[in-house]
Amino acid sequence: MSEAFVLEAQSRNDAGKGSSRRLRRLENKVPAIVYGGSADPVSISLEHDPLWHQLQNEAFFSSIVSLKIDGKAQDVLLKDLQRHPAKNIIMHADFLRVDKNQAIVVQVPLHFINEESCVGVKMQGGRVSHQANEIEIRCLPAALPEYIEVDMDAVEVGQVVHLSDVKLPEGVESVALSHGSEHDLAIANVSITKGGSDEEEAASAEDGADGAEGEANNEESKD
Numbered sequence: 776m777s778e779a780f781v782l783e784a785q786s787r788n789d790a791g792k793g794s795s796r797r798l799r800r801l802e803n804k805v806p807a808i809v810y811g812g813s814a815d816p817v818s819i820s821l822e823h824d825p826l827w828h829q830l831q832n833e834a835f836f837s838s839i840v841s842l843k844i845d846g847k848a849q850d851v852l853l854k855d856l857q858r859h860p861a862k863n864i865i866m867h868a869d870f871l872r873v874d875k876n877q878a879i880v881v882q883v884p885l886h887f888i889n890e891e892s893c894v895g896v897k898m899q900g901g902r903v904s905h906q907a908n909e910i911e912i913r914c915l916p917a918a919l920p921e922y923i924e925v926d927m928d929a930v931e932v933g934q935v936v937h938l939s940d941v942k943l944p945e946g947v948e949s950v951a952l953s954h955g956s957e958h959d960l961a962i963a964n965v966s967i968t969k970g971g972s973d974e975e976e977a978a979s980a981e982d983g984a985d986g987a988e989g990e991a992n993n994e995e996s997k998d
Contacts, residue, residue: 780829780840781848784819795867799823805865809842809851812872819844826865830856834921837883839873850916852879875916880950883920884909885941887963889928895965901932907962910938911950918946925963936963 784807787794795806803823810816829835835853842851855869873879885908895901910923925941937959938949951958 780832780835780838782821782826782829782840782842784821784842784844786845787818787820790818799864799866805868807868807870809844809849809870809872812874814872817844821868823865826868827863830865833884837881837919837921839916839919840870842870850875852881873916878913878915879919880911880913881919882909883912884922885925885962886922887925887927889926893927893930893965895930895932895934899932899965900968901965902968903927903930903963903965905963907960910941910962912943912947913950913953914947918944920944920947927963927965930963930965932965932967934965935961937961 787798787806798804798806798820802820804820805823805826807819807821808816809819839850839852841848850873851870852873853868854871855867857866857868858864859866885905887903887905890896890903893901893903896903912920912923914920923941923943925936927936930936938952939956939959941949941962943949951960
């Protein structure tokens with residue numbers, strides 16, 4: 776279950792680019808919108824720095840947020856975020872209302888564990904490559920995980936980890952897999968490193984040494 780996040784916001788009636796610029800430049804606030812559910816969309820503003828601080832936590836992006844608008848709380852998910860291309864400034868945010876009785880679709884980060892002890896890495900000289908850093912899941916808000924763990928411990932060189940290999944928490948399903956087995960995408964694999972394994976490199980060095988020694992012996996016999 777995701778940890779609790781709380782944000783304070785104020786409703787606003789003014790809209791447009793000019794109003795948004797004033798909020799950002801003069802009041803250090805972020806223009807935003809809340810939509811979804813049975814209620815109409817609402818334009819709001821949030822203090823920039825508290826929102827920026829929350830965004831430093833990876834879990835914020837896949838957690839239910841208690842958004843207090845004019846003191847009245849409602850559960851939301853962050854659905855979109857616009858950042859300044861060159862400055863550490865949040866330009867705009869979109870929040871989606873959440874109903875605890877309705878399933879939600881969320882992108883959740885993948886955490887790859889046991890990579891250093893992975894058989895393909897530790898015993899076979901391979902390297903772990905990630906094809907995905909997050910997956911789309913569907914679940915009720917109460918079952919929403921902060922992240923999904925992918926255990927790489929037993930993965931060997933040449934082996935590919937697919938969505939179907941990932942153990943999802945109870946009540947959570949993969950959106951891609953719900954569309955059929957042809958959507959069982961690869962999310963990681965262990966491949967041999969460019970230079971080969973340590974054992975292969977050692978064997979190559981020994982072969983080279985043996986060849987050099989043989990050539991030296993031939994030269995001596997000629998003399």
